[in-house]
Amino acid sequence: MTEPLIAVQHLGIGFPNNQVFKDLNFNIEQGDFLTVIGENGVGKTTLIRALLGMLKPTAGQIKYYPNKKAIKIGYVPQFRNLDQEYPLTIEDFVGLNLKGWQPWLSRAEHRQVATALAVTNLKKLRQRPLGMASGGEKQRAYLAQAIVQQPQLLILDESTASLDNEMKYELLDLVQNLNQTSNITVFFVTHDLPLAKQYAKHYLALKPGHQQFGNIADMSIEQLKEATNVNV
Numbered sequence: 001m002t003e004p005l006i007a008v009q010h011l012g013i014g015f016p017n018n019q020v021f022k023d024l025n026f027n028i029e030q031g032d033f034l035t036v037i038g039e040n041g042v043g044k045t046t047l048i049r050a051l052l053g054m055l056k057p058t059a060g061q062i063k064y065y066p067n068k069k070a071i072k073i074g075y076v077p078q079f080r081n082l083d084q085e086y087p088l089t090i091e092d093f094v095g096l097n098l099k100g101w102q103p104w105l106s107r108a109e110h111r112q113v114a115t116a117l118a119v120t121n122l123k124k125l126r127q128r129p130l131g132m133a134s135g136g137e138k139q140r141a142y143l144a145q146a147i148v149q150q151p152q153l154l155i156l157d158e159s160t161a162s163l164d165n166e167m168k169y170e171l172l173d174l175v176q177n178l179n180q181t182s183n184i185t186v187f188f189v190t191h192d193l194p195l196a197k198q199y200a201k202h203y204l205a206l207k208p209g210h211q212q213f214g215n216i217a218d219m220s221i222e223q224l225k226e227a228t229n230v231n232v
């Protein structure tokens with residue numbers, strides 16, 4: 001059995017008059033590639049907010065190993081529609097996640113930015129204003145920004161939803177490479193069942209009032225559809 005990085009135990013979470021989860025249980029193992037699949041409104045973003053510590057559980061708990069402070073989390077959001085005027089270069093944008101108390105980056109931080117740009121194939125584009133980048137390049141820049149701090153856990157929140165097929169697979173190949181070579185644990189929220197099936201190790205299927213967790217190899221696309229009500 002692989003060690004858990006995060007254990008979600010009997011988790012209840014929700015809002016006044018809207019209990020989104022009542023008794024949610026699953027583990028995120030160290031080095032896992034977990035996909036979370038469910039219809040709009042089933043609670044995927046709520047779950048991410050709970051993992052990030054932004055929402056307090058109404059029941060149960062989220063346990064972090066060895067502890068919450070030790071786990072850095074990188075977050076890649078859904079596509080953000082930055083307009084063409086967005087002035088920061090891709091390199092500056094990636095470095096934003098490292099800005100501490102001083103407005104400039106140290107030499108070590110510049111190296112971290114260079115590494116994040118290299119692993120996301122953005123080295124040549126680093127001086128391009130982010131607003132002028134293509135959709136796929138923007139998503140790679142968000143990925144680079146999320147990994148620049150070398151997180152243990154990378155959360156991708158429907159990050160491929162707006163990309164065409166080729167770009168989706170390109171992004172997920174990069175993520176898989178990070179998962180396999182840097183042992184970054186991946187939490188991948190998607191509606192795309194073939195993509196989930198191709199890249200993930202475990203799945204969490206969400207339907208209102210019903211959750212299912214397991215090895216994705218044990219599930220066909222038809223069974224995933226059934227478990228999630230998501231139709232490709």
Ligand SMILES: Nc1ncnc2c1ncn2[C@@H]1O[C@H](COP(=O)(O)OP(=O)(O)OP(=O)(O)O)[C@@H](O)[C@H]1O
Pocket residue numbers: 015016018020038039040041042043044045046047
């Ligand atoms: N701040 C809030 N206050 C009250 N209800 C909320 C709040 N945020 C979300 N909800 C409700 O909680 C439920 C789950 O929402 P959530 O955004 O987590 O779903 P989701 O699965 O991420 O959906 P989508 O795929 O559309 O992003 C929905 O019914 C939503 O209306």
